[in-house]
Structure formats: C-alpha cells, structure tokens
Amino acid sequence: DQQVKQNSPSLSVQEGRISILNCDYTNSMFDYFLWYKKYPAEGPTFLISISSIKDKNEDGRFTVFLNKSAKHLSLHIVPSQPGDSAVYFCAAIYPGNTPLVFGKGTRLSVIA
Amino acid sequence: DAGVTQSPTHLIKTRGQQVTLRCSPKSGHDTVSWYQQALGQGPQFIFQYYEEEERQRGNFPDRFSGHQFPNYSSELNVNALLLGDSALYLCASSLVGGWSYEQYFGPGTRLTVT
Numbered sequence: 001d002q003q004v005k006q007n008s009p010s011l012s013v014q015e016g017r018i019s020i021l022n023c024d025y026t027n028s029m030f031d032y033f034l035w036y037k038k039y040p041a042e043g044p045t046f047l048i049s050i051s052s053i054k055d056k057n058e059d060g061r062f063t064v065f066l067n068k069s070a071k072h073l074s075l076h077i078v079p080s081q082p083g084d085s086a087v088y089f090c091a092a093i094y095p096g097n098t099p100l101v102f103g104k105g106t107r108l109s110v111i112a
Numbered sequence: 113d114a115g116v117t118q119s120p121t122h123l124i125k126t127r128g129q130q131v132t133l134r135c136s137p138k139s140g141h142d143t144v145s146w147y148q149q150a151l152g153q154g155p156q157f158i159f160q161y162y163e164e165e166e167r168q169r170g171n172f173p174d175r176f177s178g179h180q181f182p183n184y185s186s187e188l189n190v191n192a193l194l195l196g197d198s199a200l201y202l203c204a205s206s207l208v209g210g211w212s213y214e215q216y217f218g219p220g221t222r223l224t225v226t
Contacts, residue, residue, distance in 0.1 A: 004154075032213050043116070043202055043217030044155070089154055093213050099145060099168060100204075100215060102154030 003027050004092050006103035015112045019077040023090030023103055026071065030092040034100065035064060035075050038087045047088075048075070080110045114139055116205050116218035124224045125193050133188040133221045137205030143167075144186040145215060146178060149200040161186050162208055190223075198225045 005024045013019045023033075031052040036044035050057040050064045050073065057064050063076045077084055087107050091100040117136045125131050137144050143162045147155035157170035161180035180186045184205075190197055200222050204215035 006154075034214065036217075041219065043204075043219045046214045046216070049214065091154075099157035099160060099170065100147075100155070101157070102147075104152065104154045 001026075002103070003030075004090055004101050004103040006088075006090055006106050008106050009104070010107040010109070012109045012111060013080045015082055015110055016079045019075075019080045019084065019108055019110065021075040021077075021088050021090075021106050021108065023073050023075075024071055025073075025092050027092075027094075028068070028071065029094055030101075031095045032093045033064070033066065033073050034091045034093070035062075036089045036091060036102075037084075038089060038105070044089055077108075080108075082110050082112050084108060085110045116203055116216050118201075118203050118218040118221050120221060121219070122222045122224075124226060126226055127193055127195060129193050130189065130191045131193060131223060133190075133201050133203075133223070134185065135188070135203030135205075135218060136185045137203075138216045141205035141207050141216070142184050143206045143208050144180060144184065145204045145206070146186070146188045147202040147204065148172070149202055149220070151199075155202055158188070193225045195225050198223060 034049040035047040038044045048062045066073045087105045089105045090103040145160040146158040149155040159169040160167045164180045175191045177189045200220045202220045203218045206215045
C-alpha cells in the first residue's frame with residue numbers, strides 16, 4: 001500500500017511557465033516532507049522541504065505548499081527552465097528522523 | 113567537500129551469486145541508509161546503519177545484510193541473487209541529531225541479475 005502517491009507519471013510544460021507537481025499521502029503521522037530531483041545516472045538531489053507545522057516554504061523559483069487536511073502537497077516551479085527537466089520525487093518522514101518514504105516520481109519535461 | 117560516493121557504478125551478476133556494494137558517506141555524516149530503486153518506482157528503504165549497528169530495517173528479506181565501519185562507510189551485501197534484485201541501489205548519508213532531515217544520496221550502483 002503506497003503511503004506517498006504521485007499520480008502523474010509525467011508532466012510537460014513550456015519554458016517560462018509554471019510547473020506544478022502534486023503529491024498525496026495517506027498517513028497523518030508524517031511530520032516532514034521533502035522533494036528530490038533526479039537526473040539520469042545521478043542520485044536524487046534534495047530540492048526543498050516543509051515541516052507539517054507550516055503550509056508554505058519558498059526557495060527561489062521553488063515553492064512547496066502543504067494542505068494537511070487534504071493530505072496533499074505540491075511543488076511549484078516558476079519560471080520553469082529546460083534544466084528543470086528531471087524526475088521529481090516526493091518523500092515523507094515520520095517523527096524521529098526515520099527513513100524516507102518515497103512516491104513513484106513524476107517526470108517533468110520543460111520544453112524550450 | 114566530498115559528497116556520497118558509491119562503488120561500483122555498474123555490476124552484472126548471475127542468479128544465485130552474492131554481491132557487495134560499497135558506500136562512503138558525505139564528510140561529517142555518521143548515518144548511512146540504503147535504498148533500492150526498481151525501474152519506474154521510487155526508492156524503497158532497505159536499512160539504516162548508525163554507530164556500526166543496524167538501526168532500522170525495511171521490508172526486505174535476510175538475504176540483504178549490511179555493515180558499517182568505524183570510518184562510517186558502509187557495505188550492502190545481497191546473497192542468493194534473484195532476477196528481481198535487479199535495480200539501482202542508492203546509498204544516502206545523514207547526521208543523527210542534525211537540524212535537517214535531509215539525506216544526501218550517492219549516484220547509485222546499477223545491479224543487473226541475469
């Protein structure tokens with residue numbers, strides 16, 4: 001049973017527009033959420049995170065929104081750039097620095 | 113500042129064989145976690161090592177075992193390989209008690225079992 005779900009396997013966006021990647025989770029005990037980006041032949045790279053006590057965290061072009069009542073989070077990338085083309089993984093963590101629980105990922109393609 | 117390194121990059125083994133994968137954590141990190149990423153899936157947690165002991169374990173059989181050395185580097189061993197063990201094996205390091213839950217990943221070892 002998948003605890004972290006990324007229901008869109010792929011997303012295609014024009015350069016300069018907004019990319020919105022979505023993630024749903026089932027367990028309300030998760031207290032920290034992270035987004036990782038992965039290029040081919042490389043390991044996942046940390047992008048941005050959010051604690052369950054917040055509803056928004058922003059870092060440059062990247063913003064993560066958390067809706068705890070809906071058990072939903074989203075990653076916004078504005079403006080999207082061709083270099084953002086990668087697989088994006090949503091991950092969640094329980095209290096106590098437990099292992100990351102990943103979704104299956106969403107492949108983002110930013111078209112020039 | 114050296115990041116997480118893993119060796120080898122690629123490996124081809126035959127069913128029934130045994131394999132050892134290696135990982136050196138990011139400088140200053142003391143905890144190593146191993147993940148298996150099958151094709152089209154997200155990484156799945158195998159186990160985590162801290163202070164040379166297995167601290168947590170995911171839903172993987174005993175064929176998967178590990179070790180952490182005094183210098184914090186780690187090995188993942190898989191015995192009696194099955195075709196289904198073909199995957200990308202990722203090592204991640206972190207710092208217990210650190211302010212961030214962030215884990216730093218290595219580039220992975222691509223294991224193919226034939």
